[in-house]
Amino acid sequence: MWCIAQIPDTVKLESSAKVTAILKIDQGYTVDYTTPHGRYQATTRYLIGADGANSIVRKAIYPKHRIRTYLSIQEWYQVSDSRPFYASIFDPEATDCYSWALYKNDYLLFGGAYPQTGARQRFENQKQKLIDHGYPLQHPIKRQACLVLRPEKLSDIVTGKDNAYLIGEAAGWVSPS
């Protein structure tokens, strides 16, 4: 919100747009996007992708680039005894990345980053193990999931070319955990 507040009035802001296609043209790029009002196309000389792990901008400018991508699944559980606590859980049966548990106000959060194949089952199996260890994970009130990148080498980071730039996780900038 703070970043958006810095945008001057002279800039047109489409805040509920979803970019569906990007094409390189002689003058720069065309960007196809949809909003609740319809489908549109913008033409631009410069393009900046800040669109996260599943970046459509990265795929457009580096179509052959591959980076390890995990599915992160996290659930929230209401608790009455919140406390300062953080657990990093390393369990090779569940994932070669890691999982976490922490308290946030009146909630205990448990989640992990799993190989995409069988991610949901891996999460459920690991959750059951933790329940057996006494973690109160029986009644989730919320589940979230998203892709998360896990770079392994410097060449996994790609910052752009041809007047197109990538920032944040779109470029691969993410804590290597």
Ligand SMILES: Cc1cc2nc3c(=O)[nH]c(=O)nc-3n(C[C@H](O)[C@H](O)[C@H](O)COP(=O)(O)OP(=O)(O)OC[C@H]3O[C@@H](n4cnc5c(N)ncnc54)[C@H](O)[C@@H]3O)c2cc1C
């Ligand atoms: C469960 C979990 C826990 C994490 N914990 C930590 C932590 O403790 N510390 C830490 O440093 N990092 C943490 N991370 C990583 C951190 O959240 C990300 O690295 C960071 O959010 C990346 O920011 P970003 O702005 O680059 O991308 P994002 O926050 O992913 O933002 C990308 C934006 O682009 C939008 N977008 C994507 N595609 C399109 C499209 N086609 N059209 C229009 N809009 C689009 C998305 O809606 C989103 O608003 C965690 C990640 C996860 C999944």
